[in-house]
Amino acid sequence: MDATIIEPQHPRMLPALTDLNRAFWTGGATGRLLIARCAACRRWVHPPVATCPGCGGAVVAEPVSGRGTVFTWTLNMQQFHPDIPPPNLIAIVELAEQSDLRIPTNIVGCDPDRLRCGLPVRVLFEHHGEIYYPVFEPEGA
């Protein structure tokens, strides 16, 4: 997978980078979504933590397919942040690799009327300096 990189429509409230989260937020520079994974039991872990909550093993970031489904979503129409106008298509995407692997994100390139829970989506990245923010678009878009 080498996902598309797009330029942002507006600024984002992005997190400070740490040793733990750096791979997730910057991996998109190479077109890949990197998710923490336990080297021992192979469980995917997100948000990233130092050791596997299941077995205590060491966790290392690995690329995932970038495919998933819309777990749930909302179309926000109210302006809360002065620099970020609505509408905002907000979703939690469940990655294909594991049933509880969820990422809060935005859906792009999708008519809100088409959006539904279970809609297949794939990742692309929005470029914000060092950070490549993962957003998702419908498969086949």
Next chain:
Amino acid sequence: MDVPEKQAIISGIGISRIGRRTGIPAIDLTMESSRAAIADAGLTAADIDGIATLGDTPLREAATALGITPTYRGGGFDTGGLLSPVMSAFLAVAQGRARHVLVYRTIQMMGGEYVPREGDAAPAEVADPDGGQAGLARSLGDMGPLLAADAFSAVNWLGMHCQRHMHLYGTTREQLGALAVNSRRNAGLNPSAVYRQPITLDDYLAARVISTPFGLLDCDVPIDGSIAVVVSGAAHAADCPSRPIRVEAIGGSAGTGGWVDRPDYPKMASVDAAAEMWSRTDLTPRDLDIAELYDGFTFLTFAWLEALGICGDGESGPFVEGGARIALDGQLPLNTYGGQLSAGRMHGYWVLHEACVQLRGDGGARQVARQPEVAIVSVGGGPIAGCMLLTR
């Protein structure tokens, strides 16, 4: 069942003037509710030896205004969610650390969004010894990724819970609207409520979209106001001029799984709080006569109905649909004061106040005719949850 909270009573209640952008200083609102609650308990300020809060008026400011130096100070934000100060007071009197604890909550047009300003530190894990809301940030600890996704408000976070519930169970906007209509009808009978004009289901459906599936009338109403209760040891019951309210059981949750990652999403911490509460009593959901359930958004009340076992998973929509079951003369009168949706957003304390009013039989035009004996009070959404069973 012998649990320590049963050694506590609510001996007095008080409510201030309530309104939108009243311009009344928070300390004045706090004194209105506190003095009313102390008098209602048959006490004077000098009898108050404990104080607890979570909100806009710091403990020391309220204590100074009352001219007291309470030895017990409680509150802040822990496993009982927004009701933590009340629960801490129950345990303080049960332990004999205080005889009469004043608990108040004062609100000034508090909103439900979190938009960090430039230079803000990340939400810190801090406890505020003066009873402030700093601990709230801890419970919002997983909101960084939500803010990054332009989800700045609880309306977004809970809109997603509601959308998932609709997907799983077929819950509808019309069902959510039945709650909003019921609340407005009850608010019309409550002189303190801020929105009292009746609404129809069509009004609800036509309200502007805020964050799907929520429209404006799914959202509670920010207000200014203050509510206070006096928590006393059960031995004071015989001396109460007003009917004392008994505490049957409490429950709370530390919020595991946050806003996004609960394996049983769209369930919330309310499930864990309810389970703890029911484990501390021989009463069951069938024993409830009225329900005063948190409604920062319509869906939160639906979530509490299911969490508390009042109905099964996914059955809250059919339970509320049409509104007959939850009306004042229904099987389970719900949010009899008008809820935060219509009476106003006292952030969990008006449900507590109203349960006491109804259990005393003091509800006036909105009093449930078949005198309630057992009331459930629940507060919170997402990873924040606390609930309690009260009896007369």
